[in-house]
């Protein structure tokens with residue numbers, strides 16, 4: 001059953017010099033607890049779509065609904081994780097995880113205990129008194145995940161959260177993220193231009209095309225790949241078949257663009 005719906009979303013950026021259409025009539029439907037990837041080349045409107053879902057931008061046209069009610073009535077259900085971790089360098093790891101509730105007032109004992117439990121969950125309880133610059137990039141992204149989970153969002157928006165990491169750390173973090181999100185039964189939307197990452201992590205993939213940004217193709221990742229971890233999935237023949245199919249589509253789109 002549909003949970004999060006985007007219905008006829010179009011978006012224009014206006015400036016004094018020009019009017020740029022970033023998104024054209026995007027409609028998609030996501031089931032609760034599913035992991036969905038928005039895949040496409042630079043400039044196809046992936047981040048604009050995430051910003052619209054997160055209500056950072058109001059779309060020029062169309063509506064976003066969660067369980068058929070406007071997303072505006074559900075703003076606290078959404079968590080956003082970005083490519084950069086945006087941890088505060090002058091605060092300890094534990095204080096960084098506690099930052100959300102602290103901004104809303106005094107930290108309760110329950111919230112403090114929750115932050116400690118989340119740091120245990122992401123295997124970073126041993127560094128809670130350290131500062132961000134004492135941690136590796138992968139560890140910092142795990143802190144960012146713990147901080148995002150502090151507010152208990154039902155929907156997580158992930159804007160290329162692994163793209164600044166080295167390849168090995170990225171694969172390990174993909175595994176970790178999929179395990180955590182399925183354990184906590186979260187609905188997730190990942191923005192990426194990495195075909196392998198989209199296949200290895202997702203249930204559904206929306207392939208986007210640019211100028212203006214729109215959905216070119218919706219693909220469902222086969223069950224045999226979905227039941228494997230992202231690292232194991234990369235060895236399955238169905239992963240390679242889907243990779244080739246998407247690669248071919250993207251190459252054709254590229255050729256159409258350059259004509």
Ligand SMILES: Nc1ncnc2c1ncn2[C@@H]1O[C@H](COP(=O)(O)OP(=O)(O)OP(=O)(O)O)[C@@H](O)[C@H]1O
Pocket residue numbers: 013014020021022040041042043044045046047048049193213
């Ligand atoms: N603030 C803005 N003002 C004007 N145009 C913008 C603005 N933000 C994005 N755009 C344009 O809208 C289009 C979609 O941009 P968007 O950042 O959503 O794409 P993207 O797929 O996320 O790209 P990338 O992978 O490079 O982050 C692009 O052509 C971009 O230049």
